[in-house]
Amino acid sequence: MSYAARCPNMNHGRTNAPVKFCPSCGIVINKMAQGSCNQNKHADLRKQRLSFCHDCGKSLKIL
Numbered sequence: 001m002s003y004a005a006r007c008p009n010m011n012h013g014r015t016n017a018p019v020k021f022c023p024s025c026g027i028v029i030n031k032m033a034q035g036s037c038n039q040n041k042h043a044d045l046r047k048q049r050l051s052f053c054h055d056c057g058k059s060l061k062i063l
């Protein structure tokens with residue numbers, strides 16, 4: 001399955017993406033990427049209209 005073809009997020013095309021999960025489709029992009037997140041960051045990402053947290057992969061659509 002090629003999510004990269006469907007998802008417009010440019011992180012899919014990067015070999016060393018800085019994010020663990022795609023904020024648009026939520027699949028793992030770079031397992032090695034380390035990030036920390038919390039409720040505040042999730043709220044911030046939600047404001048940016050992102051669908052998923054790029055650190056934990058959690059869906060931000062809920063709430």
Ligand SMILES: [Zn+2]
Pocket residue numbers: 003007008009012022023024025026027
């Ligand atoms: Zn994606």
Ligand SMILES: [Zn+2]
Pocket residue numbers: 037038042053054055056057058
């Ligand atoms: Zn998160």
